[in-house]
Amino acid sequence: MSSSLLSLLVFSPLLGIIVLAFMPKTNEKGIKAIGFIATLVPLLLSFVAYSQFDFAGKGVQLAEKVNWISFNLGGDFPFVINYELGLNGLSLVLVILTTVVASLAAIASVYIKKEWKGFFMLFLLLELGMLGVFAAQNTVLFFIFFEITLIPTFFLVGKWGYEERVRAAYNFLIYNGLGSAILLIVFALLFAKTGTVN
Numbered sequence: 001m002s003s004s005l006l007s008l009l010v011f012s013p014l015l016g017i018i019v020l021a022f023m024p025k026t027n028e029k030g031i032k033a034i035g036f037i038a039t040l041v042p043l044l045l046s047f048v049a050y051s052q053f054d055f056a057g058k059g060v061q062l063a064e065k066v067n068w069i070s071f072n073l074g075g076d077f078p079f080v081i082n083y084e085l086g087l088n089g090l091s092l093v094l095v096i097l098t099t100v101v102a103s104l105a106a107i108a109s110v111y112i113k114k115e116w117k118g119f120f121m122l123f124l125l126l127e128l129g130m131l132g133v134f135a136a137q138n139t140v141l142f143f144i145f146f147e148i149t150l151i152p153t154f155f156l157v158g159k160w161g162y163e164e165r166v167r168a169a170y171n172f173l174i175y176n177g178l179g180s181a182i183l184l185i186v187f188a189l190l191f192a193k194t195g196t197v198n
Contacts, residue, residue, distance in 0.1 A: 006087065009049060010085065011128060012038075012041045013041075013125070013127045013131075015041065016041070017124050020121050035116070035123065036103070039127065049096075060137060062087050064085045067083075080197075085136065140187070150180070153172065
């Protein structure tokens with residue numbers, strides 16, 4: 001059965017980002033309130049996903065599949081990428097854990113002393129990327145969501161971290177950049193061998 005629950009769950013932090021984008025930077029209390037409330041939406045949706053999950057069943061559940069990109073490279077098989085989300089037992093646990101930790105982190109973020117608007121917009125973008133990583137059902141979508149997590153993490157560590165935060169941020173960028181490059185090569189080789197990104 002196909003539904004849009006997982007898309008709503010994964011992209012729900014965007015609502016908070018959009019609201020924050022139109023808020024004045026000086027409204028500290030409002031920004032912190034919206035930043036926290038925006039983490040509650042995916043938290044509630046993750047519990048809805050839990051309630052709809054059939055633990056007696058097997059395989060991927062709550063699946064979504066939409067034709068996204070397709071073209072022929074001139075080989076034996078066309079290059080097809082679908083927008084595919086779904087959850088199994090492990091990824092369901094990771095999604096719920098992500099939403100719970102995000103809400104707790106938003107509460108702990110009340111101690112941020114500067115630029116709350118930028119912080120919470122990056123924080124919500126990070127949550128979106130993490131949720132997408134755990135729900136993605138093909139390597140291309142996984143890679144896109146994984147890369148989305150790197151950008152806000154770099155700035156969150158570099159700007160709002162503690163001692164040696166700039167060095168830590170650049171080390172994070174270098175190691176994850178190298179890891180991403182290797183990951184992309186491996187995914188390309190897998191596609192070349194199998195003809196699918198699933």
